[in-house]
Amino acid sequence: MRSEETVRQRFGRLIASAARTTGRYDLDSHGGKAALARAAGLSESTMGRVLRGESIPDPRFFEPLAAAVDLDVRDLLVEAGIISPESLSTPSQTRASGVGSKTITLDEAANALGIHDPVAREMLAATVERLRRIQDAADESDGGGAAAHA
Structure with missing residues (x-):
């Protein structure tokens, strides 16, 4: 096995750390994991796989999961390596598109x-x-x- 942390592992570590920091979830107990799963709208088995770094939930759960552990979803996704910081730039910041780049009369x-x-x-x-x-x-x-x- 590689010593380098995978995206799944990093995502799980970030969620677990943030969950513990909130003080609302005792991840050493089944009840704490179940409460986190409910708060994020995930099944308990999916939450277990996420916390173990075995999987990343469907993207529709990123926001509820981040909210459940008091994280900004953008920070979570960048820190986990799911998206790049550059992908968060608006078109006017990157000049990749003319949309939003200038106000017109x-x-x-x-x-x-x-x-x-x-x-x-x-x-x-x-x-x-x-x-x-x-x-x-x-x-x-x-x-x-x-x-x-x-």
């Missing part, structure tokens, strides 16, 4: 979309303004969640 957007008719440009501006009001109302009513208002 309504006129620039209309030009980029090929909208030159003055009436169509006014309709675009009115639509954007209406969407901003809807978003503001949604933010005020539910603390930032999206709501469909017509």
Whole structure:
């Protein structure tokens, strides 16, 4: 067997260490492991394999598992070696994409979309303004969640 720690082993070690640090899970007892499994939404057998470094759970369980042990999911995934720190960069940080790299005006957007008719440009501006009001109302009513208002 290699002396180098595998990704599965590192993931399990990080989860076990964080679980112990929270003080909520006694991983030396069946009850503590079962409680951690419930908190993460995993079966007890899967949690056992994770803690032993034998497997990594399905990605849909990364967030609940990290939350159960008070870890930031991004930090867990980077520290375990599942993703690279560079993969967390936004497109504007990496310049890999133009998405989010620059704020544009309504006129620039209309030009980029090929909208030159003055009436169509006014309709675009009115639509954007209406969407901003809807978003503001949604933010005020539910603390930032999206709501469909017509």
